[in-house]
Amino acid sequence: QITLKESGPTLVKPTQTLTLTCTFSGFSLSTSGVGVGWIRQPPGKALEWLALIYWDDDKRYSPSLKNRLTITKDTSKNQVVLTMTNMDPVDTATYYCAHQIVGYCGSTSCYGPLDSWGQGTLVTVSS
Amino acid sequence: QSALTQPASVSGSPGQSIIISCTGTSSDVGGYRFVSWYQHHPGKAPKLIIYEVNNRPSGVSNRFSGSKSGNTASLTISGLQAEDEADYYCSSYTNSRTLEVFGTGTKVTVL
Numbered sequence: 109q110i111t112l113k114e115s116g117p118t119l120v121k122p123t124q125t126l127t128l129t130c131t132f133s134g135f136s137l138s139t140s141g142v143g144v145g146w147i148r149q150p151p152g153k154a155l156e157w158l159a160l161i162y163w164d165d166d167k168r169y170s171p172s173l174k175n176r177l178t179i180t181k182d183t184s185k186n187q188v189v190l191t192m193t194n195m196d197p198v199d200t201a202t203y204y205c206a207h208q209i210v211g212y213c214g215s216t217s218c219y220g221p222l223d224s225w226g227q228g229t230l231v232t233v234s235s
Numbered sequence: 236q237s238a239l240t241q242p243a244s245v246s247g248s249p250g251q252s253i254i255i256s257c258t259g260t261s262s263d264v265g266g267y268r269f270v271s272w273y274q275h276h277p278g279k280a281p282k283l284i285i286y287e288v289n290n291r292p293s294g295v296s297n298r299f300s301g302s303k304s305g306n307t308a309s310l311t312i313s314g315l316q317a318e319d320e321a322d323y324y325c326s327s328y329t330n331s332r333t334l335e336v337f338g339t340g341t342k343v344t345v346l
Contacts, residue, residue: 155324157334168333212269219269219328221286
């Protein structure tokens with residue numbers, strides 16, 4: 109059974125850096141074809157992709173947030189860490205991590221259904 | 236970034252069938268059979284219900300089905316039940332970005 113859990117601060121101040129950790133079990137991020145992604149949902153808004161890291165350490169970022177995001181993995185700890193710099197109130201959202209099995213890779217990106225998700229963690233950005 | 240277009244809301248009575256559309260372009264929905272659908276009850280983790288246009292993961296009710304025509308993918312919920320009241324999101328591979336693209340989301344209300 110695959111489980112994922114997000115952890116990190118619930119409140120950050122504007123301009124601070126947010127660090128979120130996704131701790132998972134039931135799979136290994138060193139297994140070929142596996143990825144872990146971060147997705148967020150601002151209150152009342154749609155889901156939004158943030159970043160994705162693959163078993164081979166390939167990393168993908170949202171073009172609009174690329175300059176602020178860093179995703180890393182620690183395979184020995186079964187963790188994926190997302191950092192987002194220069195936080196702003198518009199970044200207030202529930203942040204999810206999810207497990208992906210890559211089904212297809214094209215020239216620019218890969219496709220894979222997100223078959224397991226964490227419960228999400230609400231991060232509020234406010235002074 | 237351009238999200239896939241979904242109707243903001245769809246409603247139906249118990250037992251009825253509803254269809255949720257997801258419209259993209261030839262760079263995403265129209266060009267590939269790599270569309271997923273997620274069910275999201277507020278406060279809970281989203282759940283994968285359809286992948287690769289019309290495949291259901293194990294354990295997902297066969298009341299959920301997917302299809303695609305041109306640049307539009309569709310999710311059909313048959314025999315609508317109260318527990319189906321949730322938000323639904325499509326997602327598609329795209330050859331114009333480094334990540335998949337989500338839809339704008341549809342709130343399903345069971346009357």
